[in-house]
Amino acid sequence: MTAQPRIILNDQNAIPQIGLGVWQTPSEDTADVVATALEAGYRHVDTAAVYRNEKGVGEGVRRSGLPRDEVYVTTKIWNDNQGYDATMVAFEKCLGRLQFDYVDLLLIHWPSAYRGLYVDTWKALVKLKEEGRARSIGVSNFDVEHLERITGETGVVPVLNQIELHPTFQQRRLREAHAKLGIATESWSPLGRGKLFEDPTVLRIAAKYGRTTAQVVIRWHLDSGLIVIPKSVTPSRIVENLDSLSFRLDADDMAAMAALDTVDGRCGPDPNTADF
Numbered sequence: 001m002t003a004q005p006r007i008i009l010n011d012q013n014a015i016p017q018i019g020l021g022v023w024q025t026p027s028e029d030t031a032d033v034v035a036t037a038l039e040a041g042y043r044h045v046d047t048a049a050v051y052r053n054e055k056g057v058g059e060g061v062r063r064s065g066l067p068r069d070e071v072y073v074t075t076k077i078w079n080d081n082q083g084y085d086a087t088m089v090a091f092e093k094c095l096g097r098l099q100f101d102y103v104d105l106l107l108i109h110w111p112s113a114y115r116g117l118y119v120d121t122w123k124a125l126v127k128l129k130e131e132g133r134a135r136s137i138g139v140s141n142f143d144v145e146h147l148e149r150i151t152g153e154t155g156v157v158p159v160l161n162q163i164e165l166h167p168t169f170q171q172r173r174l175r176e177a178h179a180k181l182g183i184a185t186e187s188w189s190p191l192g193r194g195k196l197f198e199d200p201t202v203l204r205i206a207a208k209y210g211r212t213t214a215q216v217v218i219r220w221h222l223d224s225g226l227i228v229i230p231k232s233v234t235p236s237r238i239v240e241n242l243d244s245l246s247f248r249l250d251a252d253d254m255a256a257m258a259a260l261d262t263v264d265g266r267c268g269p270d271p272n273t274a275d276f
């Protein structure tokens, strides 16, 4: 297997640049899927309380036989558990389902700004980091205003922001803000949930390298310095996606991919108008 690239975060911890996403992976299949991915060479899994498959993630890690400290696991606090005390309770439940005594990365899943609780939630994550039960802490779906608020009120900068990002929705404004604040960018729905597989530019580049369209898109994330968490439950695709590590896009192809950006390319909700 090709060596796994890692990104050094602002707290000096390292995260494997590619991971396996498990949103919509059925809970009863998750242990198998995670064990398959770890056997294929993945060392990073992205779950969340709301995915209802943390138990399977923990089981898959143990079934792999790998030492706990060789697998990077992220989970997330769901919106209805926001607030300091509720987050503390919810996190204990995450650890209980995972059967871990720490997670590598804990995220606030959405700002859910209408609740007015994300600053208190962030304070709970800061405490959990101090206690060592969340080795790193970050956020997901935060906009610049949300990032500035938590950073301003606590002095603690999230290590990363996990956001919807793919070649048809490249989030340049937010990525520039991340760069200024020292926050890494992690791409969710990195394949655009499959909508890029028929794109003529991606098809042309895939033919040039003798690669699949999924590999070209994942490679674009890697060559853009992004952390990427493609989801699949199919063993051959799990392997195929990881094998994106074994080639590089040249500057012309990166430029052609850059030109695929659109202003309205989201697949998922806009965090600024989401009402959940």
Ligand code: NAD
Pocket: 020, 021, 022, 023, 024, 046, 047, 109, 140, 141, 162, 163, 187, 188, 189, 190, 191, 192, 193, 194, 212, 214, 215, 229, 230, 231, 232, 233, 237, 238, 240, 241, 268
């Ligand atoms: P994705 O972009 O990873 O696309 C997944 C789809 O592509 C699936 O239908 C899968 O079958 C297909 N696919 C994967 N590999 C393929 C291949 N090689 N060939 C053909 N088809 C392939 O979409 P996603 O699951 O929405 O996002 C990935 C991960 O991001 C999630 O599993 C989750 O961990 C995370 N996520 C986070 C948030 C958030 O709010 N923080 C939101 C959505 C997703």
